[in-house]
Amino acid sequence: MQHDWATPTPLQYFAVLVQSDDDLPLLEAAASLAQDDWPELDVQQVLADVDQLAARLQRQVSGQAPVFDRLSALGQFFFGELGFAGNANDYYAVENSYLHRVLHTRRGIPISLAVLWLELARSIELAVDGVSFPGHFLVQAHLDEGRVVIDPFTGQSLSQGELRERLDEWTRPASGPGFAQELPLTLFLEGATPRQILARMLGNLKHIHHSAQDWQRAVAVQDRLITLLPRAWDEYRERGLALAELGELQRARADLAVYLRQADQAPDRDHIAERLRALGGDLI
Template structure:
C-alpha cells in the first residue's frame, strides 16, 4: 500500500512507469485531487474493493466469463445504481473518480474505470476501448469479443451497432479489420490521457484557463513532449497571460511539428506572445 500511495503523491513518478505498472485507480484519484486537494484516496480504494468483495463468491460460482460479467454489471448498474449522467453530460464531476464513486454518476470513461477495476479484482480481464465517441469496454469470450457500453448500464453491443457508431467518426462503415483495430485494448496511460483531455476540453470551452492549463500539463506528465499537448498548454498560458510559458510551449510545438496543419496559426500566437508585455499585478 505504501508504494501505491507514493504514486498518488508524485505526478513525476507516473512519467517513468510503464503501462503495466501504472495504477489506473490511483492515478485517476490523483487527477481528482487536483480539483479536490484534501482528497484522501483510501475510502475510494476501499469502496471499489468492497464492490468486488461483495461479488466474489457469486462470481466464483459462475462458469462462463460472459455470465460473470453480467453479474458484475447487474450489481454495479442495477443494485448500486451507477449510471451515465445523460442530463449533465459535460459536468466536470463526471470525470473525477471520487465524485463518480460518491454520486454514482459518470461519463463513459469514468464508469468504465469503475467497471474495469471491479472486474479485474475478480480475475476478469476487462479492458477499456478508446472507441470513437464514447469509451467502451471489451472482454475476450469464446474466441471473440464481448463489447459493452458502461454509459448505458453495461449493455452488450452487436457488431452492426458498433459499425454504425463508428461510421460518423470515420466517414464510412468500418470493415472487420478496421473495427478490430478500433476495438484494441486501451493502455492505462491512454485512458488517463483521455480523461485529462476531456477535462481540458471542458475547461477551455468554459474559459477556465487555469484548470485547462493544469489538465493539459498533467497530460504532459504522462506523455512528455506530445506535440498537441505542448501546443494546448501554450495556448492556455497565453490566455492566462503567462507569456514566458506560452512562448516556450508554442515555440516547442513548432519545432516538434513544423509541418502541422495549424502551424501558421500557432506562429501568429507565438508572435502575439512575444509582442505582448508581461503585466505584473
C-alpha cells in the same frame, strides 16, 4: 543529511504514478485527477472504497465460476445492485470525470464508469479491456467463444451490427456513408493501455475547461497531459495559448517555442510563430 519530507503536489504525485508503463496503477492515477479541484482528496480512501465493492462482488460470485456467469453477475452488480449509469442529464459536468464523485453519485461518463467496471471485473478474474472506440469509450470481456463488448454508459451489450452503426455514424461526417463498413471492426476494438485511458480522460477535462474558457483549470489539466505524454507537441501549443490567456507570458513563450521547434511541418506553424512574436518571444 537533511531529508525533504514535503508533501508532493498533485502533479508530482501523478508524475510518479505514470512514470513507467510497467504496472501503471490506472485506478489510482485516474482517481488522482480530481486533486486539481479537490487538493485534500484522500486517493487511498477512494481505492479502499473500490476494494470494498470488489469484496462485495467476490462474495456473490466465485472467481472460478464459468466466465459468462461471472460477466453476468458483474453486470447485475454494477448496473443493477449498485446502480451505476451514465449521467445523461448533465453529461459535461466536470465531476463525471472524478472517480470519488462517480462512486458517490453513481453517475459518470463512459470512460469514468469504465475504469471502475474494469477494476471490479479484474477482481473476479475476468479478462477485460477498455476500448477507445470513436466517440464513446467501451469495455470488452474476452470469452472462449469470442468477445462481449459493453457500453458502460448503459450496461448494454453491443452486437456487431450495433457497433458498425455507431462507427458509421461517427465517421460519416469526415468520410461519407459506408466508409466504416469497409474497415475491419477489430481495428477499433483493440485494448487501450492505462496511459491511453488517462490521456482520454484528461482530454475530456481539457475540452470542458477550454469550452468554458476556464484557463486556470485548463492549464492544470494540460500540465498533467504533458507529464503523461511528454512528446505530445500539440499539447505544448495548447498549454502555451492557455497560459497566454492567463498572462503568464514567460511560460507561454516557452511552450510555443517548444512546439515550433518540434512541429516542423505543422500547418499552423506560421500562425503560431506570429503569436509567439506578438507575445515578445523568438523562435530559437
